[in-house]
Amino acid sequence: MDTAGTRSPEQLFEEHRPLLTGLAYRMLGSMWDAEDTVQEAYLRWTRADRDGIREPRAYLVTVVSRLALDQLRSARATREAYPGPWLPEPVDTAAVGPLDTAELRDTLSYATLHLMERLTPPERAVFVLREAFELPYDAVADIVGMPAATCRQLRHRASARLSDARGGDRFQPSGEEHTRLLNRLIDAAGGGDMAALADLFSQDVVAWNDGGGKTRAALRPVIGREHVIAFVAGLLERYQVDEIRLTEANGGPALRLTIDGRPQITLLDVRDGLIQGVFVVLNPDKLTHLAED
Structure with missing residues (x-):
């Protein structure tokens, strides 16, 4: 009682x-x-x-x-x-x-x-x-x-x-697996290695970008490995990556980035050792409950 x-x-x-x-x-x-x-x-x-x-x-x-x-x-x-x-x-x-x-x-x-x-x-x-x-x-x-x-x-x-x-998975993969993929993502994106980046994504990967109408972001999900790779390549070519590092959110590892002066948080959906979903939160109103670690 x-x-x-x-x-x-x-x-x-x-x-x-x-x-x-x-x-x-x-x-x-x-x-x-x-x-x-x-x-x-x-x-x-x-x-x-x-x-x-x-x-x-x-x-x-x-x-x-x-x-x-x-x-x-x-x-x-x-x-x-x-x-x-x-x-x-x-x-x-x-x-x-x-x-x-x-x-x-x-x-x-x-x-x-x-x-x-x-x-x-x-x-x-x-x-x-x-x-x-x-x-x-x-x-x-x-x-x-x-x-x-x-x-x-x-x-x-x-x-x-x-x-x-x-796809039948009950729980999310371990934090260690998530962290390994995030580090490989940092290395591949930081070095502009699109081939290495492609190896991290599933064939039907989907990327969502939430700008909330307050910052530039794709207005529709980017679907499929080739389209996601092309989207990332376009961002890297067009904008300056000021910061990229590991952080923590929602009980797991995430990426804190600043691209062209705009902060964002990137989180992943990992299944069978590959990235199935990419969630990019750019809306500044949704970044206020994360500590500046």
Whole structure:
């Protein structure tokens, strides 16, 4: 039982803030929205009749989940009108709570967050609550307002859609494999070695670029190895690479680059030892929750 004891309402909430932020972020893919959601939950917590709340953690998870689900439903239309591909906001791992299980790590990985954009809001909510936070179906049903049997179906459907999109892979590769590929990517791109670069990509690799209409970026995904190589070659020919180094985001390695004075973060989807997806976040509004390491 999660009782309040002698702790103040503010102390109780702060104890759960990392978990709540991680929950909201996984559901929304945006740290800005996640922080707003958690702040709204805090305001509701301060106004609640806490004498009747026996388990603050369960209460707060329910409040944040419902707020995030409402936000996710309203955000879909905005993301569909977004200039170019909409990508999740990369974040520092420490900002979104512990990663004690493989499921918590997997649902924070950038490739998984990107795939979760394919799910309906109820599918995403059920998947995150059940898969990452291991809530019983009765609790999930109460949060999303659907029968437990329906939630089971939604979780199964979401898992199947993500598995199909991943080609059957359940979890992301190790950080060591990711880092090796990123270092090879740095060496190949830095040396202008397009042949070595091509060896890193799968035949059907896709590159997404999110400029948010605030900086120059491809407005459509770049599909296929030859097109991605040509796109990278064009960038290297046209722009000056001021900085390129390894960093960390979403529980795994990433690249921090500055090209022609514009900062960006590049993250990879790696499968079977090859790069399947390239996610380039250039929108400056989406780079504010990453530490300047």
